[in-house]
Amino acid sequence: MADRPMSVGVLMFVAHREMERRVMAALAAAGYDDITLAQARVAERIAPGGSRLTELAEAAQVSKQTAGYLVDQLARAGYVERVPDPTDGRARLVRLAARGRELLPIADATTAAVEREWARHLGAPAMAQLRRHLTRLREITDPYR
């Protein structure tokens, strides 16, 4: 395939998609097959105490309309709930609901398993470096930070 050197961005794309694929497969295998990738991308970034729609939109990098549309579906499927934000009458917080919290251990375990595979392939020190560099990169690339 005449490997032109790939940009760091594309390299990230490839690995990221593999991680997504693995997590979605694990969720589906556990019976949670009514959540889509786009929904999961939003759900994934809900903060422990709940997040505002606008925050989720920024974090997941979609418009707030799209975020609202996806959250609606997550809510209808019982994964999340919307509660009023006590600190701002306009806002509501999106929080994980019962069914959503069931997902967490599965997603976390799968993520950890894949990261362990990666660490085995790269070596633990390299994996630690990778995480550190990506974390630092987030300082200048995450619009949500």
Added chain:
Amino acid sequence: MADRPMSVGVLMFVAHREMERRVMAALAAAGYDDITLAQARVAERIAPGGSRLTELAEAAQVSKQTAGYLVDQLARAGYVERVPDPTDGRARLVRLAARGRELLPIADATTAAVEREWARHLGAPAMAQLRRHLTRLREITDPYR
């Protein structure tokens, strides 16, 4: 935001999207505003000598129907062309056409500029490590390799 430690996958997502955003913005600014993100993701992975549709589908991680749909649009906009594959009568090669080749220097320059920014933030050695680790990771995460 009660920063739960983010998975390496999500960290990659964030940085990757920023790179995409920058490249798409540069293309749009140069007048190439009739190419969409989905189309660009496919075009980006066309090999120098051309790629088969099935290869592109795997590389971009979409179904071959989706790849076909996107390539159709790229072809109609003059970015790519389809030529028969001399080695296989069933297949055709998707190649960059004139307008598509105009994109390359812009995309490459933008990619390089963003990578330089990242290198400034991380330090050149860390950036080199990052690239090296991601490249190695591709060995076990790219379905196309």
Added chain:
DNA sequence: CAGTTTGGTACGATTCTCTGACTAATTCAA
């Protein structure tokens, strides 16, 4: 309080994406 900003929704249109079913060319195996 008037004006601006911010959080979110409603509507409508487009784009993207997949599944299933199909054709044609190639490869494989007996």
Added chain:
DNA sequence: TTGAATTAGTCAGAGAATCGTACCAAACTG
């Protein structure tokens, strides 16, 4: 060499995701 299986790609149809424009209501600002 012929029949079966595989591979490359298309077609048709439907569902999902996404955005832009336009709003409304609450909050902040001076």
